[in-house]
Amino acid sequence: MTHQENKLVLNNFFHSLFPIEKETVEKITKNFTPFKLEKNSILLDKETVSTKTYFLEKGYMASFILNEDNDEIITNIFTAPCFVNDFLSFFKKEPTKETFQTITDCTFWETDLETVQDNFHSISQFREFSRLLFVINYHNLNDRLIEMISQKAETRYLKLLKQRPDIFKHVPLKIIASYLGITDTSLSRIRRDTSHF
Amino acid sequence: MTHQENKLVLNNFFHSLFPIEKETVEKITKNFTPFKLEKNSILLDKETVSTKTYFLEKGYMASFILNEDNDEIITNIFTAPCFVNDFLSFFKKEPTKETFQTITDCTFWETDLETVQDNFHSISQFREFSRLLFVINYHNLNDRLIEMISQKAETRYLKLLKQRPDIFKHVPLKIIASYLGITDTSLSRIRRDTSHF
DNA sequence: TTAAATTCTTATCATTTGACAAGTATTATT
DNA sequence: AATAATACTTGTCAAATGATAAGAATTTAA
Numbered sequence: 422m423t424h425q426e427n428k429l430v431l432n433n434f435f436h437s438l439f440p441i442e443k444e445t446v447e448k449i450t451k452n453f454t455p456f457k458l459e460k461n462s463i464l465l466d467k468e469t470v471s472t473k474t475y476f477l478e479k480g481y482m483a484s485f486i487l488n489e490d491n492d493e494i495i496t497n498i499f500t501a502p503c504f505v506n507d508f509l510s511f512f513k514k515e516p517t518k519e520t521f522q523t524i525t526d527c528t529f530w531e532t533d534l535e536t537v538q539d540n541f542h543s544i545s546q547f548r549e550f551s552r553l554l555f556v557i558n559y560h561n562l563n564d565r566l567i568e569m570i571s572q573k574a575e576t577r578y579l580k581l582l583k584q585r586p587d588i589f590k591h592v593p594l595k596i597i598a599s600y601l602g603i604t605d606t607s608l609s610r611i612r613r614d615t616s617h618f
Numbered sequence: 619m620t621h622q623e624n625k626l627v628l629n630n631f632f633h634s635l636f637p638i639e640k641e642t643v644e645k646i647t648k649n650f651t652p653f654k655l656e657k658n659s660i661l662l663d664k665e666t667v668s669t670k671t672y673f674l675e676k677g678y679m680a681s682f683i684l685n686e687d688n689d690e691i692i693t694n695i696f697t698a699p700c701f702v703n704d705f706l707s708f709f710k711k712e713p714t715k716e717t718f719q720t721i722t723d724c725t726f727w728e729t730d731l732e733t734v735q736d737n738f739h740s741i742s743q744f745r746e747f748s749r750l751l752f753v754i755n756y757h758n759l760n761d762r763l764i765e766m767i768s769q770k771a772e773t774r775y776l777k778l779l780k781q782r783p784d785i786f787k788h789v790p791l792k793i794i795a796s797y798l799g800i801t802d803t804s805l806s807r808i809r810r811d812t813s814h815f
Numbered sequence: 816t817t818a819a820a821t822t823c824t825t826a827t828c829a830t831t832t833g834a835c836a837a838g839t840a841t842t843a844t845t
Numbered sequence: 846a847a848t849a850a851t852a853c854t855t856g857t858c859a860a861a862t863g864a865t866a867a868g869a870a871t872t873t874a875a
Contacts, residue, residue: 486764494768496760509757512749541749545739552709552738555752560706562759563693567683569766570799571691573831593852602767607832609854770861790822804862806824 428453430478431530434502438557439550449540449547453530458523464505465521471510473531477501480527481591484519485599495599498588501527504554524592574603575611625650627675628727631699635754636747646737646744650727655720661702662718668707670728674698677724678788681716682796692796695785698724701751721789771800772808 428450435446453476458464464482465471482499484507496519499505510517511534540547568577578601582589588597598608625647632643650673655661661679662668679696681704693716696702707714708731737744765774775798779786785794795805 486768488768494764496764496767508753512753541745542742548738548745551749552752555749555756556705556709559752559756559759562756562763566759566763566766567691567693569763570693570796571683571685575831595852599767604833605853606834606855610832613854772861792822801863802823803825803864807862810824 428530430502431476434476434504435550439546439553441546441550445544445546449544449550450530452536453532455528455530458527458529460523460525460527462523462527463520464523464527464529465507465510465517465519467518467520468516470514470516471507473533474511474537475505475521476530477503477505478528478530481524481588482521482527483524483592483596483600484521486519493599495596498524498585498592498596498600500585500587505529508555508558524596569602574601574607575615577601578608578611579615625727627699628673631673631701632747636743636750638743638747642741642743646741646747647727649733650729653726653728655724655726657720657722657724659720659724660717661720661724661726662704662707662714662716664715664717665713666707667711667713668704670730671708671734672702672718673727674700674702675725675727678721678785679718679724680721680789680793680797681718683716690796692793695721695782695789695793695797697782697784702726705752705755721793766799771798771804772812774798775805775808776812 428447431450431453432443432446435441435449455478464475467486477499479501481501482505483495484497484499484505485493485495488494505521507517507519507521509515514534537551541551542548568580572580581597581601594608594612595605598605601608603611625644628647628650629640629643632638632646652675661672664683674696676698678698679702680692681694681696681702682690682692685691702718704714704716704718706712711731734748738748739745765777769777778794778798791805791809792802795802798805800808
């Protein structure tokens with residue numbers, strides 16, 4: 422087994438989320454294959470159908486959409502290890518509106534819908550894991566929406582800085598600004614005004 | 619069978635989302651029980667664990683959290699027919715942070731986790747339905763977040779007015795304002811400035 | 816039906832954030 | 846190392862939204 426084929430990080434992700442036997446995880450990840458992308462590569466492009474589900478083993482990514490003015494609106498920032506998916510596109514076979522792009526060099530594992538379906542219908546613990554992954558993703562998204570509704574940019578920035586300090590080391594500020602729903606100018610001002618914290 | 623026990627709306631909801639046999643739906647909804655709530659009743663209170671999953675058959679609801687200043691921040695507005703759930707609380711048995719309250723008189727169907735689990739692990743089409751429900755809910759939430767990030771309040775208001783005109787007939791404007799992430803004062807101003815549309 | 820409570824609107828002023836432009840710093844390319 | 850490209854900061858002014866208060870309209874309760 423080469424170093425590239427070491428599924429330790431992938432398999433551990435299952436264990437970290439849900440109590441599950443080693444053998445079951447190995448069965449689930451049997452049909453996952455590894456690959457790498459350099460920084461600033463596109464993993465999944467807008468207006469294409471996502472035929473794979475991706476696990477980000479190492480690196481940083483972002484997803485974005487283009488608004489009417491063709492500005493990139495960052496919709497998510499991903500820190501490994503995590504699954505990176507456009508659920509709607511993958512499960513409903515519809516074109517995605519978002520583009521998923523690497524920020525740093527990244528390593529991935531991928532598998533196709535057929536494998537996911539086999540696992541989903543034959544391994545009850547994978548079903549539970551899948552649902553839990555949805556529940557957690559939904560919950561995180563809901564929390565972020567609540568913050569966007571109820572807190573001003575400075576509060577959101579300070580919270581992100583505290584909860585995900587790592588991304589400030591690896592992700593350009595203009596991407597973080599867009600993720601926070603503000604301009605890079607505004608983020609710069611907020612950072613100046615809060616630098617004493 | 620009394621009128622109250624007519625599962626037409628509930629059962630049709632399954633058919634509308636996913637191709638599924640009549641008998642399978644009847645099997646799934648066998649253990650759902652009906653109940654009613656008057657307007658301004660609490661369906662699920664903050665800091666309690668959601669032991670049921672709810673289907674809103676008729677009426678309007680909202681969910682909200684309380685921020686630091688004890689202001690209600692509306693997180694969602696529900697129009698029947700739809701499922702109304704705190705996924706995290708229901709599946710992870712954790713206390714919810716949100717309160718779910720009726721806006722009008724409402725009729726519901728409910729069932730418990732044990733029934734959901736039985737269905738989830740024994741009926742493959744229910745698994746597909748459940749996942750699809752998650753996918754659609756996640757997608758709607760993501761769209762709403764993107765709007766919050768990238769569009770100004772007036773644009774979000776006009777879009778809501780176009781996409782869900784019914785709620786403006788049944789839901790107080792101050793609730794809609796909070797849902798849009800603005801004050802009722804601000805919504806009132808926007809409505810004055812856009813009333814010519 | 817009247818009184819009270821709630822919702823909605825409007826006005827004024829303050830705060831937050833955006834748009835634009837210029838300049839500096841950093842990173843990538845040759 | 847030099848050049849170009851990109852990222853970041855700062856300043857100025859404008860636009861969007863919030864906070865507060867007062868009054869009008871509507872709904873609810875007695």
